[in-house]
Amino acid sequence: MTTKTTTIGILGAGQLARMLALAGLPLGLRFVVLDPAPDACAAVVSTHVVGGYGDRETLSRFAGMVDVVTYEFENVPAESVNYLAERVPVYPSPRALAASRDRFAEKSLFVELGIPTPKFIAVDGLDGLRAAVSEIGLPAVLKTRTLGYDGKGQSVIKRDDDIEGAWARAGGAPCVLETFVPFTREISVVVVRGRGGETRFYPIGENTHSGGILRHTVCCLDDPAQSAAEGLASRLLEHFGYVGVLALELFEVDGKLMANEMAPRVHNTGHWSIEGAQTSQFENHVRAVAGLPLGGTGAVCRSAMVNFIGTIPDAAEVLSVDGAHLHDYGKAPRPGRKLGHATVCGDSEGAVEAGLNELLRLTRNC
Ligand SMILES: Nc1ncnc2c1ncn2[C@@H]1O[C@H](COP(=O)(O)OP(=O)(O)O)[C@@H](O)[C@H]1O
Ligand SMILES: [Mg+2]
Structure with missing residues (x-):
């Protein structure tokens, strides 16, 4: 046919x-x-x-x-x-896009849905920022409400002396001020929902950022936080009647989860799924959007992913790491730009950790 x-x-x-x-x-x-x-x-x-x-x-x-x-x-x-x-x-619905493009709307939705999130206040001027700092306390993070990614548009305020500089860096844009969270780890849950409501969750990723940019993600199998993370993401899926892949970034503090932000799209912390899962986040997103049956989201190996930011090592160097797979995006190098990533797969935590360390060493050398 x-x-x-x-x-x-x-x-x-x-x-x-x-x-x-x-x-x-x-x-x-x-x-x-x-x-x-x-x-x-x-x-x-x-x-x-x-x-x-x-x-x-x-x-x-x-x-x-x-x-x-x-x-x-x-x-x-x-x-x-x-x-x-x-x-x-x-797909996903324009309502999900609207909620995620404005941090204030996004965090307000978390509150509405009973998803714990750091305390936050909308800020429109320097006086408002001072008032928000006295309300929230320090340290705190000032973030522009829209257009931020990879840590852009953010400043950590540690002391009162940092307030003016942080406001100047925001360039007059509407912001939110939020509590700086002393998290024990950052995790994310990536989930896919089909047009008929079928929902599948990937194993959570444990994420390491520096300078606001994701550096690497380790896929966590049988993690104690898995089911709590799935429960929080499910509230968003149901609220939007969601179709496609959604990622929810979370802080873990004292064994409890708080939502940082959501992304109504495939997500950098799910890149390991290309080689590490039965069906990648990318394939499942297009399956969902095209109205096709979803594929399994279970892990087929242990895996970890490393981003290549600003520079990318030679292909031969990456591929000489046991179990490594290279994704070179073919982009012109520029400082802070994501140029590619590699995923290392293995059959034990130790093998993946060894591969991850080798890949991280390559990112420092190049
Ligand atoms: N309130 C916070 N407390 C502690 N760290 C934070 C906070 N907000 C952001 N960060 C750090 O900065 C990173 C990027 O911030 P995020 O809000 O996710 O913005 P982006 O849209 O740039 O990814 C986070 O992954 C985390 O490491
Ligand atoms: Mg983020």
């Missing part, structure tokens, strides 16, 4: 879109990506529409080329997503 090919449109054509297309092509899916950057790295595996996210003519052309729309980042203008949603199905 011949069925029509499903074409998935992706807003954004960075590495996440590239890995979505790489996962979906073998299923017979086709991809159209929209991104203003002519050299966007997903273009090699898809049809690239070059244009602005806010440009109606571009959006209309894009909508005409696809059966369904998804996105790889949160900062798509809400009006553009709504415009597209009037023409083609958009």
Whole structure:
């Protein structure tokens, strides 16, 4: 029987879109990506529409080329997503996108759904920031409400003397001030929900950040925090009638979980799943969006993932690490830019730890 090919449109054509297309092509899916950057790295595996996210003519052309729309980042203008949603199905729902693109809306939703989160206050000016600091106490973190990623738009305020500098760095943008959490570890749960409501959870990842950027993730099997993390993510899935992959970043403090942020998309802390799970987060996202049955999310090995940021080691060096798999995104090097990652797989914790340490050494050498 011949069925029509499903074409998935992706807003954004960075590495996440590239890995979505790489996962979906073998299923017979086709991809159209929209991104203003002519050299966007997903273009090699898809049809690239070059244009602005806010440009109606571009959006209309894009909508005409696809059966369904998804996105790889949160900062798509809400009006553009709504415009597209009037023409083609958009998954995950624009409501999930709207909640996650504004940190104040996101944290307010956590509170509404009974998901513990650090204390936070909206801040619109220097006086407001001073008042928020006296309310919340120090240390605290000032974050711009929108457009932040990889730690951008954030400042830690340790002393009263830091207040003015932090406000200046925010550049007058609306912010939230939140308690600095002395977490014991950072974890994330990645979950996928199909169009019919079928839900599957990946094993949680334990994440190490530095300078606000994810450096590495270790996939944790049979972790004691797994079921609590799943319970919190489920509240979001139900609230949105969610379709696709969702990631929830959590702080663990004294054995309890607090939500940091959610991402209504495939997530850097789930990259290990390409080799480490029965079905990768990328394949499951496109399966969900295309209305196909979901695949298993169980681990097929122990694994850990290392990001290559700013520079990327030679392929031969990475591949000489036992059990390592390289993903070079084909992006031009720039300080702080995610250029690729490697996942190391093994059959014991010790083997993965050894591989992880070798990969981390490579990131320091290059
Ligand atoms: N309230 C906080 N307390 C302690 N560390 C924090 C806090 N907020 C953020 N961080 C650190 O900064 C990282 C990036 O912050 P996050 O809010 O996740 O922003 P981004 O959107 O840039 O990922 C977090 O993963 C964590 O390591
Ligand atoms: Mg984050």
